[in-house]
Amino acid sequence: MTPSPALRPATAAELVDLVMQAAAQGTPLECHAGGSKRNVGNPARRAQPVDLGAFAGIVDYEPSELVLTVRPATPLAEVEALLAANGQMLAFEPWDAGALFSGTTGKATIGGTVGAGIAGPRRLTAGGARDHLLGFHAVSGRGEAFKAGGKVVKNVTGYDLAKLMAGSWGQLAIMTELSLKVLPAPRSTATVVIEGLSPEQAVRTMSAAVGSQVSPVAAAYLPAQGGRPSQTCLRLEGFAESVALRRDQLAAMVATEGLATACHDDAPATLWQDIREAAPLRESETLWRAHLSPSRGAALAEALDRAGADWLLDWAGGLAWIGAPAGADIRALVAAEGGHAMLMRGPDHVRSSTPIRHPEAPALAGLSQRVRRAFDPAGILDPERWG
Amino acid sequence: MSLKMPDVCRATIARRLEIAAELRRIVPDGVICTETELKAYESDGLTAYRQPPLVVVLPQNTEQVSQVMAWCHAEGINVVPRGAGTSLSGGALPLADGVLLGLSRMNRIVEIDYLDRVAVVQPGVTNLAVTRAVEADGFYYAPDPSSQIACTIGGNIAENSGGVHCLKYGLTTNNVLGVEMVLADGEVIRLGGRGLEPEGLDLLGVVVGSEGLLGVVTEITVRILPAPEMARAILLGFPDTRSAGDCVAAIIAEGIIPAGMEMMDRPATQAAEAFVQAGYPLDVEALLIVEVDGPPIECDILLARIAEIAASHGASTSRISQDEEERLRFWAGRKAAFPAVGRLAPDYYCMDGTIPRKRLSEVLERMAQLSDHYGLGVANVFHAGDGNLHPLVLYDANQPGQLDKAEAFGADILRMCVEVGGVLTGEHGVGVEKRDLMPAMFDETDLAHQQRIKCAFDPELKLNPGKVFPQLHRCAELGRMHVHHGALPHPELPRF
Ligand SMILES: Cc1cc2nc3c(=O)[nH]c(=O)nc-3n(C[C@H](O)[C@H](O)[C@@H](O)COP(=O)(O)OP(=O)(O)OC[C@H]3O[C@@H](n4cnc5c(N)ncnc54)[C@H](O)[C@@H]3O)c2cc1C
Ligand SMILES: Cc1cc2nc3c(=O)[nH]c(=O)nc-3n(C[C@H](O)[C@H](O)[C@H](O)COP(=O)(O)OP(=O)(O)OC[C@H]3O[C@@H](n4cnc5c(N)ncnc54)[C@H](O)[C@@H]3O)c2cc1C
Numbered sequence: 074m075t076p077s078p079a080l081r082p083a084t085a086a087e088l089v090d091l092v093m094q095a096a097a098q099g100t101p102l103e104c105h106a107g108g109s110k111r112n113v114g115n116p117a118r119r120a121q122p123v124d125l126g127a128f129a130g131i132v133d134y135e136p137s138e139l140v141l142t143v144r145p146a147t148p149l150a151e152v153e154a155l156l157a158a159n160g161q162m163l164a165f166e167p168w169d170a171g172a173l174f175s176g177t178t179g180k181a182t183i184g185g186t187v188g189a190g191i192a193g194p195r196r197l198t199a200g201g202a203r204d205h206l207l208g209f210h211a212v213s214g215r216g217e218a219f220k221a222g223g224k225v226v227k228n229v230t231g232y233d234l235a236k237l238m239a240g241s242w243g244q245l246a247i248m249t250e251l252s253l254k255v256l257p258a259p260r261s262t263a264t265v266v267i268e269g270l271s272p273e274q275a276v277r278t279m280s281a282a283v284g285s286q287v288s289p290v291a292a293a294y295l296p297a298q299g300g301r302p303s304q305t306c307l308r309l310e311g312f313a314e315s316v317a318l319r320r321d322q323l324a325a326m327v328a329t330e331g332l333a334t335a336c337h338d339d340a341p342a343t344l345w346q347d348i349r350e351a352a353p354l355r356e357s358e359t360l361w362r363a364h365l366s367p368s369r370g371a372a373l374a375e376a377l378d379r380a381g382a383d384w385l386l387d388w389a390g391g392l393a394w395i396g397a398p399a400g401a402d403i404r405a406l407v408a409a410e411g412g413h414a415m416l417m418r419g420p421d422h423v424r425s426s427t428p429i430r431h432p433e434a435p436a437l438a439g440l441s442q443r444v445r446r447a448f449d450p451a452g453i454l455d456p457e458r459w460g
Numbered sequence: 461m462s463l464k465m466p467d468v469c470r471a472t473i474a475r476r477l478e479i480a481a482e483l484r485r486i487v488p489d490g491v492i493c494t495e496t497e498l499k500a501y502e503s504d505g506l507t508a509y510r511q512p513p514l515v516v517v518l519p520q521n522t523e524q525v526s527q528v529m530a531w532c533h534a535e536g537i538n539v540v541p542r543g544a545g546t547s548l549s550g551g552a553l554p555l556a557d558g559v560l561l562g563l564s565r566m567n568r569i570v571e572i573d574y575l576d577r578v579a580v581v582q583p584g585v586t587n588l589a590v591t592r593a594v595e596a597d598g599f600y601y602a603p604d605p606s607s608q609i610a611c612t613i614g615g616n617i618a619e620n621s622g623g624v625h626c627l628k629y630g631l632t633t634n635n636v637l638g639v640e641m642v643l644a645d646g647e648v649i650r651l652g653g654r655g656l657e658p659e660g661l662d663l664l665g666v667v668v669g670s671e672g673l674l675g676v677v678t679e680i681t682v683r684i685l686p687a688p689e690m691a692r693a694i695l696l697g698f699p700d701t702r703s704a705g706d707c708v709a710a711i712i713a714e715g716i717i718p719a720g721m722e723m724m725d726r727p728a729t730q731a732a733e734a735f736v737q738a739g740y741p742l743d744v745e746a747l748l749i750v751e752v753d754g755p756p757i758e759c760d761i762l763l764a765r766i767a768e769i770a771a772s773h774g775a776s777t778s779r780i781s782q783d784e785e786e787r788l789r790f791w792a793g794r795k796a797a798f799p800a801v802g803r804l805a806p807d808y809y810c811m812d813g814t815i816p817r818k819r820l821s822e823v824l825e826r827m828a829q830l831s832d833h834y835g836l837g838v839a840n841v842f843h844a845g846d847g848n849l850h851p852l853v854l855y856d857a858n859q860p861g862q863l864d865k866a867e868a869f870g871a872d873i874l875r876m877c878v879e880v881g882g883v884l885t886g887e888h889g890v891g892v893e894k895r896d897l898m899p900a901m902f903d904e905t906d907l908a909h910q911q912r913i914k915c916a917f918d919p920e921l922k923l924n925p926g927k928v929f930p931q932l933h934r935c936a937e938l939g940r941m942h943v944h945h946g947a948l949p950h951p952e953l954p955r956f
Contacts, residue, residue, distance in 0.1 A: 096941065137709035138816050138847075160715055196656060203662055204634050215941055219909045220902070225814045226627070227846040227886040229620045229669050230894075230901055231928070232910045233633065236665020240657070257715035280575045284599070286689045286755065315758035366654035368575040391655050413659040431659040436649045440916065441661050447912035450941060 079124035085210070085218055085249050091123065092247070093216025096451040103455040104247045105185065116421040118457040125184060128249050133224075136161055140207065140224055142252045145184020152183050162258040165201050166193030168349050173360070174418060184248055190240025193349035194291035194308065197283065197388045203239035205254045211238070211246035214449025224252045237444070243455055245448040259310035263320045264344060265289075267305040267327055272296070272374035272386070275305040278327070279389040280367060282307050287323045293348045294386040296374070306344060354383055357396025359419035361403045365412025367391035373410045380406060399423045404431065429459045463509065463892055465555065465926045472537055472557040476514055479537065483517045483559065486527045490518035490565065501560055504545040504552040505607075506893055508809075508863060513540065513554030518562045522640060522648060522678040525561070529676065530646025532559055533922060539644075540924050541672040543584065543615030546607045548810055549891025551618065551671045551927055558925075561676060563614050569593050570679065576654045578637060580681050583614025587621075590682065599684040602629035605887070606795065614677050620669030622887040624720040624751075624794075627845035629685070631887070633668040640679035641667065644918040654681060666913060671889050672924045674917040688753035691719060693787045694763050696770045697744035697777030701725065704746035705820040707773040708844045711750065714769060716762055718845060720751040722794050725824065727839035728801060728852070729793075735800035738793030741777040748844065749790050794841070798852065801839045805854035808839075809866045813877030814886035817847045826876055827851060834869040836862070848886035849877070875900050890928045898930050908938055915939070 082088040095102050103120035129146040136159040143152060149169055156162050167186045171178035192201040208222025221234035238245060270278060272294065279292035291308040307323060309316045347353065354360055365373060370390025377384045382397035393412075397403050399420060404427075407414040413431035416424065433441060446452070472479070480493040492498060498512040514537075519525045532539050538558035545552050554560045567584035572594055579590050579601065587608040590601040604623035605611055611621065617639065622631040629635070638652030651664040658664060667674055698704040704723060711718065724732065729747045733740040740747055748770075752762040763780050770778050781787035793800075802808055815823055824840065831838045837854040851873050855866040874884050874894065878901050884894050898907060907929060914921070915935035925932055 135816075135818070137713050138818065139712065140816075160713075190657070190662075200630065200634050201656065203665055204630070213909060217905050217909070219906045221906065221909065223814070223883040223901075225816060225847050225882050225886075227622060227631070227814045227843070227848045228883040229631075229887055229889055230884045231890065231898065231907075232666050232913055233620065233669045234666065234910065234913075236633065236662050236668075237913075239665075240662055245661075257712070257717060260715055277575070280577070284574060284577050284686050286598075286686055288686065288754075311754075312758060312761060314761055315755055318755055318757055364655040364657045364659075366576050368573070388656060392657075411653070412655060415659075433660050434650070436647055437651070437660075437663075440643075440649065441663065443916035444661060444663065444666075444913060447916045448909070450939065 079122040081124040081127060083127045085212065088212050088247065088249065089216055089218050092212050092214065092453075095121070095453050096214060096216050099451055099453065101453050101456050103458070104243045116424050118455070120455050120457065123247070125247065128184070131155065132250060136255075139226055139255055140252055141255050142224060142250060143183055144250055145248050146182050148179070149181040149183055149186050150179060156255055157258065160258055161255045163205060163253065164195060164199040164256045165205050166195040166199070166349065167191050167202065168193050168346075170350065173350050173355065183251060187239050187251060188241065188243050188248070194293055194345055194387050197292060197391070198288075198290045201239070203236045206235040206239045206251060207254050208235055208252040209238055209248045210250040211248045213246040214451065214454045218249075219246075222252065226254050242458060244445060244458070245454065247454075261311065261313040261316045263309045263316050265307045265309070265320060265323050265327075267307075269302040270294075270305050271303070272371040275303065275386070276368065276371040276390040278305055279307070282323060282326070283389050285326065287319045287326065289323070291345065291387075292389040294390070295348070295353065296385065298353065306348065308345065348385065348387055351385065351394035351396075353385060354394055354396030357383060358398050359396070359401070359403075359423055360417045361395040361397065361407075361414045362417050363393040363395060363403075363407040363412050363414040365391060365393070365407065365410050369410040369412065373407060373412065376406045376409065425460065427460070463896070465511075465892075466932070468555075469557040473514060479535075479559070480515045482531060483515060483528060486531065487517055487519050487524050490520065492516040492518070501542070501545070501554055501562070504542070504547040504550060506548055506550040506553070506891065509550045509553050509892060511554050511556055513560035514557055516560045516562055518565050520565050522642065525642045525676055525678050526646045526648050528559070528561060529642050529644060533645045533920070536920070536922070538922050538925055541614070541618070541676050543612030543618070544586070544610045546611045547615065547619060547889065547891060548812070549885070549889040549893040551889050551891040551924070552615075553892055553927075555926065563612065563676070566678065572684075574599070577684050578654055578681050579684050580679065581613055582679060583617075583677050584612050587611050587613060587616055590684070594684050595687065598687055600687045601682055602635055602685055603632050606798075613680050613682065617668050617677050617680060618670065618672045619887070619889045622848070624722055624843065627721065627843070628717050628719050633665065635683050636664065636668055636680060637683060638681040639664060639667060639677050641675040641677045643675045644920065644923045648678075652681070669889075671891060671928050673914055673928060674923070688719070690756050690759055691751055691753040691787065692759045692763055693749055693751040693781045693790045694766055694770075695740070695777065695779045695781075695790050696748040696750065696775045697741040698746045698748070699744065699774060699776055701746045701824050702821040703774045704748055705817060705844075707748065707770050707775065708817060710769045710773060711766055712845075714765060716752070716766065718750050718766075719753040720749070721843070721845035722749045723747065723842040723844040724794065724797060725840040727804070727837065728797050728841050731800040731804055731839060732793035732797050735803060736792050736796045738789050740793055744776060749794055751787070797841045801852045801854070804839070805837065806856040806858065807854070807866075809853040809855065809870055811851045811853065811870045811873050812848070812885050812888040813874045813882055814846070814848045815877050815880050815882035817844065819880040819882075823849070823876060823880060827873060830869055830872050834865050836866060836869055838869075843886070846886070847882065871897060892927055895928060896930050898928075908933070912938055
């Protein structure tokens, strides 16, 4: 069916009114800011789009307090530029997935990024969106405006609803204001790339490095491709002298392990961008994102090779991006390694016939559903997204 | 104490012996019900509140916890979980008609995995025991509450505890990957695991910090980190608190996130120095201890930079620790600050609010006025990096009315924290202590959205009732929507 034109509430009061009416009539709503992730999920959704574009702009930012308060439709790029101008960053390394999903970038918003729980390679050591959302104002599926958390970096007053809101894909409540923890951006960065390791060697090396005082902030593995050998990439950040020293320590560590065939620190600037955006898998028919224990990453990689799927590992082995032809049972391979997989992108017929998200254990599914209904008793917030 | 707890169920109290016998069938060697033994459990770290429990049960495994919960659920009996009982907000305060479920015997480290860099532990393992178990291999568990020798990981999960290192390394919630927990009806679930993201809603995120109201945590997977190569500290003294506060802001603006950054005001500094002779200057209004960690070269550079910043903010004392012994001496005074202040008066009451750091001097000034108003002294220690303030209100419980005054003073301080843009509690939790202050920060609708989570986990409200929520509404009542049959309030407003 053709989607109706988006509703565009101009104020929180209008949003309350709109959601209340939808709840009363059982009309499903799908809020989006940039809408860059509209294509995630079941294609046959009948929700009425709600455009949050009016909720944009910086509310408050004091660099020395390490807190930024912002409205959800503020472009991610604008937020990042503001922080960069003050030598700060969102440490969870959010990224604009537009290129991956629709070929256009620049539409991602801070609300959508947190709503989708998007985090990049630094999530390994710095935490995810959930770890940096301190508090928020929102309108729940009940059509009631409420707030939770706070605007300071340390707070245990009441339940930590911010954790629940990050990554909830707009299915609990629609945020109208977010307070985020920000951190100083690293003064200097270096990447050590070790070539030619097998997945098994790479996972051991990444684990050893992350578990050492060398303290890389990110660790990823790109398998051999074409004539290029595999690349095990370790990113160091901090003050220049410390980074230089730790880079040398890492090189020495790798040499004593007798593993490396090459080790250099002149990685192309786009390396980490390609890793976080799964650029090598851009052309694949379906794209999956799997989370698992880092130590199981190598076994998963080997299983994927046998199944003819393409992949890359991030988060020291705990995140696998997988590109595969439609019909490959990727979820079963991931489950066999104790992980769970989400179908990120694929042709309509695949997305309408495959559960988008990994099925939860029955007891957990029941509890999650009760929590969802606690916020959205009528089930109107994008209920069909996951098929 | 003026606190109203939920109405007591006399019929349950009358069944004490029968309940003990039933629990003994599940946990044969772990039920306590003699009056003298129950007294040992009558309070936690907030000793102004006391109430012996109906019965204590000390299970040894998840299966027993599950059976205890299922039985209590079927019989409609309240349950209060308890770790080491060090809560400072009365979270583990027993109920006269409630079973106290102690996790202290579930104190095994189940597994340590250096490949995944995790430790899997039972809830009764103490915080420090995790670090002890991995330190020989060069690892540690980062959150380090001052109570770490005694407090349990289960209690840390419930309170989302922090420590002096949490600005750089995070609170409990940032260091936990998964839990096994038993719901109020006895059902056992697992949230999270060893990976970083859950498959659906982040329920683990809301369980951490839920103060024992959502379930009994029976196993925890925490991250362990490589111990930093070196830690060094600098001791800084300032002639006024404003310069000290500005110095903290300037350090952060420089891009430095210290491993720890602690401030003490004049009374706290003087008391600590008198108690442990840490070598603190006595002519300062604010004392700052800033610790950095990492490779030695990084520590050197950062300390030099911090010393420069401090000098430009008028520091009258500036001393960099020259060896480990000196670093520990700097900390000795801070770590002994509570007992040291405890020597200034027969009793003290530890508060725990967070404020935006830039409001510090204003808050301290207003606190001094309140101190005059109530006629009670106050000393302040402050996690300066993250704005978490611990005012210690001095009083004498043997003087009639002083406890009430101390509580009123404390409540005023916390309301002021909220008023300046902060929160009621930074790390000690709401418990019973701040329960009735919650409306200072959250309105009815905010609280209802929180309590519906409680209802999703524990619809009968049998787990740790009387804590956190100023008024516990029945779940059916909370579930009602204000819209009925499509009729909306304000039908005159334009629609979309
Ligand atoms: C698992 C996964 C799958 C992804 N799949 C896709 C994809 O298929 N297509 C694509 O383009 N990008 C996808 N992305 C990328 C991601 O959605 C974008 O990068 C995001 O950052 C773009 O922001 P946006 O503002 O456009 O988000 P939007 O698409 O507007 O919103 C993203 C999600 O957040 C919710 N949301 C938005 N605003 C709010 C708010 N104010 N309060 C509460 N919730 C809110 C939305 O309901 C939606 O569920 C995916 C990311 C992940 C992690
Ligand atoms: C001297 C002193 C210093 C302190 N310093 C700090 C500090 O620096 N930082 C800080 O954050 N806190 C500090 N605290 C507070 C306290 O130590 C922490 O809140 C700690 O986490 C409580 O742990 P516990 O095992 O003693 O829990 P308890 O006091 O036994 O219980 C606390 C709460 O947790 C619940 N609970 C306990 N175990 C479980 C379980 N397994 N499942 C579900 N719920 C459970 C209880 O019901 C209760 O609500 C300090 C306390 C003292 C006395």
